[in-house]
Amino acid sequence: MDRRIISLGHACQRGVQGTRHSGVVTEPVVRRVDFGYFVRPADETGTGSPRVDPCLGYLVDHPAGPLLLDSGMGTHPEVEAHYRPRRRSLAVALAAVGARLEDIRLVVNCHLHFDHCGGNPELARCPIFAQRTELKAARETVDYTLPDLVDGPGLRYEVLDGEAEVLPGVLIVPTPGHTLGHQTLVVRRADGTVIVAGQSHDTASEYSADVLAWRAQRDGHAPPLPLAPAWMARLQELDPARVVFAHDHAVWEP
């Protein structure tokens, strides 16, 4: 279980219990949730070979209650044939990090593709935070996602137009690129900020390249330079100690 703890404060190195005092969470802890994996076909990888990609969510164990970023892979015959997913159910994935489905209070999806909101129908009693632009794209764009995952029975949204603090010390920051309404979760902790960047980048290495591009630009380094996303300045301003991703086990650190 310790391997799944992303932000290791001194007190929480023993796992879930280490962050609690008399059953109360005293500081937000970010835990990786393993929803399984899928196989990206060769014609999507650019390498000529298929690639196995993990599907990862993140549980923020917060004093105000647990928040879940992303909820796993949705099911559809075309998805099964194309991506050949191997899933862990939401309940099983949460149990592996010491959480229960019924305890989740808030849901955030980095975006609404099928592999990020597959478990949302099981969390219909929780408010789901999404950018207005993302929700519009998911509802109006053909083949964007699995429609039942977006507007299934009882699903309700907290619609955002930009940055928001959804819990004390927990921010949502728009990070468009992979999708127009992609968003990133920022968790402030005493030992440093943890950023859950979802699919802003497929890999930690790609994120690293963009941080360096931003840095060279900031330093006034001579052109030509690669262009980093405009929002990189905002994320770096939040001084991340760790950045974690939806489809990469690797972690970015400064």
Ligand SMILES: [Zn+2]
């Ligand atoms: Zn996506």
